[in-house]
Amino acid sequence: MTENKVRGKVKWFDTKRGYGFIGSDAGDVFVHYTAMLGSGYKTLNEGEEVEYELAVSAGGSNNGRRAKNVARLTKLTSGLSANSSYGRPASGLDNAFSLR
Numbered sequence: 001m002t003e004n005k006v007r008g009k010v011k012w013f014d015t016k017r018g019y020g021f022i023g024s025d026a027g028d029v030f031v032h033y034t035a036m037l038g039s040g041y042k043t044l045n046e047g048e049e050v051e052y053e054l055a056v057s058a059g060g061s062n063n064g065r066r067a068k069n070v071a072r073l074t075k076l077t078s079g080l081s082a083n084s085s086y087g088r089p090a091s092g093l094d095n096a097f098s099l100r
Contacts, residue, residue: 006054007073013044022050022067029054031067049073 008024010031018033033042035052044050051071057064 005051006067007049007051010044010046010048010050012046015043018042020044022052022070026054027065029065029067031070035066035068036070044070044072 006024006026006029008022008026008029011021011023011028013020013031020031022029022031029052031044031052036042036044049072050067051073052067053069055066055068
């Protein structure tokens with residue numbers, strides 16, 4: 001099995017099923033939620049930029065291409081933060097301690 005660091009954009013991700021595909025210059029790659037770095041609820045959004053290690057099965061076929069150690073490179077829109085472990089809008093409590 002060989003591994004390379006690759007950057008790409010999420011083509012689609014089915015949150016209910018926990019998998020999707022990332023598109024890059026290296027071609028489309030399968031991604032499963034267990035391959036994502038971080039804790040808590042894991043999901044990806046269409047068009048989100050990510051970096052990952054490309055794992056290829058010994059046969060080297062496209063069917064064996066999958067992403068692992070997937071990390072977000074962009075901040076999410078609509079009040080979501082890429083640092084949020086649940087991928088949901090941050091609560092007002094996040095800024096409560098910075099108010100004086």
